[in-house]
Amino acid sequence: MSSNLTRTLRMAVLGLCLAxxxxxxxxxxxxSGKETIRFTFSKREAIGxxxxxxxxxxASQDKTxxxxxxxxxxxxxxxxxxxxxxxxxxxxxxxxTARFVQRGALSDLSGTQASTRIRKDLQPLMDQxxxxxxxxxxxxxxxxxxxxxxxxxxxxxxxIDVPKTWSDLIAACDALKAAGVTPFYATWKDDWTVAxxxxxxxxxxxxxxxxxxxxxxxxxxxxxxxxxxxxxxxxQQPVAKMLELAGSYVNKDAASRAYGDGxxxxxxxxxxxxxxxxxxxxxxxKSAPDLQLGTFPLPMTDNPDDLRVRVNxxxxxxxxxxxxxxxxxxxFLEYLYQPEVIEAYNKSQLGFxxxxxxxxxxxxxxxxxVEYYEKGQVYQGPSVLVPRxxxxxxxVQALVLGADPAATFRTLDADWARLAFRQ
Amino acid sequence: MSITTATRPGQDRPxxxxxxxxxxxxxxxxxxxxxxxxxxxxxxxxxGIFFSFTNSIGIGDWEFVGLTNYVAIxxxxxxxxxxxxxxxxxxxxxxxxxxxxxxxxxxxTSQIRMKTALRTIFVIPxxxxxxxxxxxxxxxxxxxxxxxxxxxxxxxxxxxLLANPDLAWVAIVVVTAWQAVPGALLIYIAGxxxxxxxxxxxxDIDGASKFQQLLKITAPLVAGYVVINIILxxxxxxxxxxxxxxxxxxxxxxxxxxxxxxxxAGFNGGDYAYQMANATIFFVVAxxxxxxxxxxxxGRNTL
Numbered sequence: 001m002s003s004n005l006t007r008t009l010r011m012a013v014l015g016l017c018l019a020x021x022x023x024x025x026x027x028x029x030x031x032s033g034k035e036t037i038r039f040t041f042s043k044r045e046a047i048g049x050x051x052x053x054x055x056x057x058x059a060s061q062d063k064t065x066x067x068x069x070x071x072x073x074x075x076x077x078x079x080x081x082x083x084x085x086x087x088x089x090x091x092x093x094x095x096x097t098a099r100f101v102q103r104g105a106l107s108d109l110s111g112t113q114a115s116t117r118i119r120k121d122l123q124p125l126m127d128q129x130x131x132x133x134x135x136x137x138x139x140x141x142x143x144x145x146x147x148x149x150x151x152x153x154x155x156x157x158x159x160i161d162v163p164k165t166w167s168d169l170i171a172a173c174d175a176l177k178a179a180g181v182t183p184f185y186a187t188w189k190d191d192w193t194v195a196x197x198x199x200x201x202x203x204x205x206x207x208x209x210x211x212x213x214x215x216x217x218x219x220x221x222x223x224x225x226x227x228x229x230x231x232x233x234x235x236q237q238p239v240a241k242m243l244e245l246a247g248s249y250v251n252k253d254a255a256s257r258a259y260g261d262g263x264x265x266x267x268x269x270x271x272x273x274x275x276x277x278x279x280x281x282x283x284x285x286k287s288a289p290d291l292q293l294g295t296f297p298l299p300m301t302d303n304p305d306d307l308r309v310r311v312n313x314x315x316x317x318x319x320x321x322x323x324x325x326x327x328x329x330x331x332f333l334e335y336l337y338q339p340e341v342i343e344a345y346n347k348s349q350l351g352f353x354x355x356x357x358x359x360x361x362x363x364x365x366x367x368x369x370v371e372y373y374e375k376g377q378v379y380q381g382p383s384v385l386v387p388r389x390x391x392x393x394x395x396v397q398a399l400v401l402g403a404d405p406a407a408t409f410r411t412l413d414a415d416w417a418r419l420a421f422r423q
Numbered sequence: 424m425s426i427t428t429a430t431r432p433g434q435d436r437p438x439x440x441x442x443x444x445x446x447x448x449x450x451x452x453x454x455x456x457x458x459x460x461x462x463x464x465x466x467x468x469x470x471g472i473f474f475s476f477t478n479s480i481g482i483g484d485w486e487f488v489g490l491t492n493y494v495a496i497x498x499x500x501x502x503x504x505x506x507x508x509x510x511x512x513x514x515x516x517x518x519x520x521x522x523x524x525x526x527x528x529x530x531x532t533s534q535i536r537m538k539t540a541l542r543t544i545f546v547i548p549x550x551x552x553x554x555x556x557x558x559x560x561x562x563x564x565x566x567x568x569x570x571x572x573x574x575x576x577x578x579x580x581x582x583x584l585l586a587n588p589d590l591a592w593v594a595i596v597v598v599t600a601w602q603a604v605p606g607a608l609l610i611y612i613a614g615x616x617x618x619x620x621x622x623x624x625x626x627d628i629d630g631a632s633k634f635q636q637l638l639k640i641t642a643p644l645v646a647g648y649v650v651i652n653i654i655l656x657x658x659x660x661x662x663x664x665x666x667x668x669x670x671x672x673x674x675x676x677x678x679x680x681x682x683x684x685x686x687x688a689g690f691n692g693g694d695y696a697y698q699m700a701n702a703t704i705f706f707v708v709a710x711x712x713x714x715x716x717x718x719x720x721x722g723r724n725t726l
Binding site for chain 2 (some may be wrong): 073074077078080081095096099100102103104105188189191253255256257258387388389391394395397398401402403408411414415418421422423
């Protein structure tokens with residue numbers, strides 16, 4: 001009798017537990033009327049701006065609740081692999097995103113209103129990373145031009161003009177050095193700062209990068225000493241000049257300084273020039289809001305016509321094919337591309353707006369680049385054109401820290417050929 | 424359920440006790456971990472091995488490429504270097520950790536003041552997350568140590584150890600050891616207190632010096648614990664990841680990339696299939712090492 005009772009009791013408890021569990025699980029799925037979409041955005045400097053924008057959007061309508069995910073690009077890649085990608089993203093457009101494009105993981109945006117307003121002349125920047133037949137897989141949102149940032153006050157105090165040729169640059173560096181001013185502030189501890197600044201500006205200022213990588217792709221597994229293009233052959237010369245600057249004109253502790261240290265030191269006037277993109281202005285302004293800063297393309301040859309600025313699609317919008325809320329995501333996309341929204345964003349981040357109807361005067365800090373941007377004297381940085389599986393940033397960091405350039409470029413050539421062999 | 428033990432007639436000899444029918448409930452106990460292990464370890468493992476024979480980048484279309492990935496791996500200096508680095512680093516760290524932990528344990532089990540307080544202090548690094556330790560040491564190596572070096576006029580210390588391709592691994596060994604010593608220390612303390620005091624008394628009476636006692640009594644009696652520490656440590660260090668990411672992120676150059684880091688880089692960087700092949704090789708290597716260690720420990724434990 002008693003054993004029967006316990007048995008019944010036990011069954012009852014078990015049943016109760018199961019019911020509770022089921023209730024918990026079902027509780028996860030939509031109980032409110034709003035459709036939730038996950039929006040990936042991880043540009044560190046603009047998270048504050050975007051958070052407010054998302055809040056405005058959520059308040060402006062009651063169909064969609066946008067949740068911002070700022071966990072970064074690695075998490076996004078992993079989420080694709082797990083089959084659980086974000087519903088919409090504004091992300092850096094690079095080789096990383098190119099994979100999603102080329103394998104058809106991003107949905108077609110050609111039917112959107114926003115896609116009709118994109119400047120056609122920017123298409124090469126997007127095509128550089130491949131396409132998927134019959135689709136507009138991503139739309140540019142913010143174009144960044146970057147070049148040397150210089151401290152106008154220091155330049156004026158020492159009577160130095162913006163250099164237009166390599167000889168001018170060396171003369172300016174020598175003059176600064178003689179006056180006890182560090183010409184460049186370098187932050188080599190963060191490998192990406194070496195890659196996007198030192199490496200990209202030096203190589204991009206001397207070499208047609210798109211043509212080079214085009215030839216490299218054609219050579220494929222043949223890349224090596226005998227191929228028409230190779231890192232070993234084409235990069236030695238440009239990089240030798242980079243190492244000349246890196247060897248004599250930087251702060252002594254460059255190897256142990258990181259991006260954050262660099263922004264602070266540059267704000268304190270500890271150097272005259274800084275090889276960073278416009279995203280650094282906001283960080284510098286945090287400690288020196290009134291510092292007079294400007295930009296100019298790094299002159300790497302003795303011909304002023306060779307002056308070019310580095311551009312990249314800092315943000316592009318895309319909606320994964322695997323998203324279950326594509327329509328809601330497209331509505332949010334249209335909101336992001338409303339002229340006042342996209343222009344306000346680019347103004348706040350010192351970017352260039354890629355829409356045909358964009359207007360507005362550029363910030364004085366990026367004025368030095370407008371001329372080159374509008375004339376199309378631009379290049380894409382080589383570091384962003386190398387597939388991510390080749391650790392190019394690590395390699396260029398090793399270069400400024402003293403690795404042998406010839407050996408490093410042979411490694412890069414071999415890596416390239418090996419990648420072509422297996423993919 | 425009842426917990427009576429059913430003995431079949433005709434099998435009532437005492438030796439057959441362990442042959443009795445196993446209660447089905449025990450299988451039920453096993454079930455959750457069996458299911459979890461299968462779902463979280465075995466299935467993903469097999470899926471990974473499967474994809475190592477394709478050109479998948481983790482998403483979208485893929486096709487079979489046979490052994491291409493494996494062929495490419497054996498000619499890839501970056502991968503071979505990561506194996507070299509990981510094994511070299513693991514061996515050095517195991518030695519450093521065990522020597523320090525053993526000496527500390529001997530000290531902390533002898534008659535000294537503030538024994539408990541000291542033990543607590545020495546164990547603290549174990550409870551701090553690896554990535555936090557790495558970032559704190561990163562700051563020390565990049566800022567404090569160069570300042571100290573500059574003040575003392577030691578030129579090679581003036582730039583960060585982490586920026587020196589030849590010495591960055593030393594910094595990683597130091598930090599990893601700092602975190603790993605407490606774990607080994609606790610095991611050694613347990614081993615040392617399990618040695619009965621009489622053997623030392625007997626040795627004293629026989630006129631053995633303290634050093635002889637350490638060498639001839641303590642060391643052999645904790646030999647089993649040494650083996651445990653070496654196995655646990657080596658296994659852990661082969662998977663080194665968080666501390667390296669926090670300290671050097673594989674740099675300068677590629678001089679401190681561990682195997683785990685190359686595998687994960689492929690996962691993030693569109694080299695899924697290739698790095699799955701790498702992971703498969705690493706798995707085989709790990710199995711071989713485990714078998715070797717298993718056969719070694721079997722011999723040891725009978726000591």
